[in-house]
Amino acid sequence: MPHFTPRRDWAPLSDAEWSALTPHLRRWMAAAPGSARRRAGRPLGSEWRARLDAMLWIAVSGQPWHALPEQFGKPDTVSRHFRRLAHAGLWARLLAALALPTCPPALRAIEYWLCRAARRAMRLLGMAGLTLARRLGLFSALPMLPCYMPNRDLSEALHRFQARLLDRLFSDPPPPGTLTRLGRLLAYAGGRRVWSKKFAPP
Numbered sequence: 001m002p003h004f005t006p007r008r009d010w011a012p013l014s015d016a017e018w019s020a021l022t023p024h025l026r027r028w029m030a031a032a033p034g035s036a037r038r039r040a041g042r043p044l045g046s047e048w049r050a051r052l053d054a055m056l057w058i059a060v061s062g063q064p065w066h067a068l069p070e071q072f073g074k075p076d077t078v079s080r081h082f083r084r085l086a087h088a089g090l091w092a093r094l095l096a097a098l099a100l101p102t103c104p105p106a107l108r109a110i111e112y113w114l115c116r117a118a119r120r121a122m123r124l125l126g127m128a129g130l131t132l133a134r135r136l137g138l139f140s141a142l143p144m145l146p147c148y149m150p151n152r153d154l155s156e157a158l159h160r161f162q163a164r165l166l167d168r169l170f171s172d173p174p175p176p177g178t179l180t181r182l183g184r185l186l187a188y189a190g191g192r193r194v195w196s197k198k199f200a201p202p
Helices: 015-031 046-061 075-087 090-098 105-109 111-120 122-136 152-167 178-190
Strands: none
Touching: 015 046, 015 090, 015 105, 046 075, 046 111, 075 090, 075 122, 090 105, 090 111, 090 122, 105 111, 111 122, 122 152, 152 178
């Protein structure tokens, strides 16, 4: 069911939460090119756990990368790995995992953190990420409230309706004002052109 995930303040990952995340990280490493593939069979050590803690801290706090506390390491290193995970689709796959009935309770417990991480990565995930978050009903992963974000499904449905309307425009004209209202609905489905934190979900 579509929902806004209740807020949860950041804390270091517990052993159970880390154990719930590691299978997804291992699958990413197994699919990654080059040296990451060769490391895929090795245990994920404390370095990766600390790196994930840092990424989630940034995601939940909403702070810029340069504000990352020194205990987490170099901001450039952490941000580079965050972007790499985003391009590899990890944050999107974690959103999909949250929607499964078999989602482990430990992973469900950090849903808010993962939604915020996906929200932070949304410009990298693009329209596919926005559509996924909306279809899964994980509205906290959207950069702005759903009514301000592009709605691909609605837009495609309106374009199909528009095509049928135009096909019979002369044989069966629509009521006056129909095309005007359709244009407004299409503009609404396109969302705001500029993203603003002012309209961000809780």
